[in-house]
Amino acid sequence: MIKKVEFAVPPHIKKFIEGTYDVTDKGFVKVEKRSELGRLIEFVERVDPYPKKYKADANLPVLKIQYYDESYSTYFPIDKIKEFCNLLDAEFRRALVCEVRSVHEYSRVEDYTPFVRRFLDRYGIIPDVDIEMETARKVYRDYLVKISRNFHKNFS
Incomplete structure (x- = not known):
């Protein structure tokens, strides 16, 4: 299952990640599971059937990440976004x-x-x-x- 997560990061981090990984035509950074960023995402994910929505800060650019995960019930937790950044x-x-x-x-x-x-x-x-x-x-x-x-x- 292809999952997508969006969160606000400083502009230099956004450009660095987009320059390091592949970017789709819709603006999502395509992250492979075996890459360093893919392993970080897999490490941070949690199981919860009712995921919460994240509201990005309006002052910072939004980094959009697309990754593959087999589980339907895992999501990227809101409380780990700061540590992930x-x-x-x-x-x-x-x-x-x-x-x-x-x-x-x-x-x-x-x-x-x-x-x-x-x-x-x-x-x-x-x-x-x-x-x-x-x-x-x-x-x-x-x-x-x-x-x-x-x-x-x-x-x-």
Whole structure:
């Protein structure tokens, strides 16, 4: 049975998920069961014969997800949407760090802003509109601080 769920997310998360997964002609993100997002959905689902409707926030864009599930009585719970959005944000941050790190370590350039901008451009995320450029840079900067702290802790 093909199920659909819609919920509000920040614009950069919506563009990142739509750039990562297939989008149908009706605007739904088609999620396979074995993908990371499909496993998250399967983990969050609950059994309830009377599912509740979710009302999306009018200020944020709506992410529409379509997935396959064998059970008729499972649904995506409303109370888990915030945690699910946090997991999507963590996936965005992980992808940004992995891509920027792979280029920044070998370039030996001090400024990593062009690498962050290239990542955002790949997914069609507009800096300072969808996400502040300083926020995107801070994601990678926090990673560098964490790695530096662990390095000094291990070799001090």
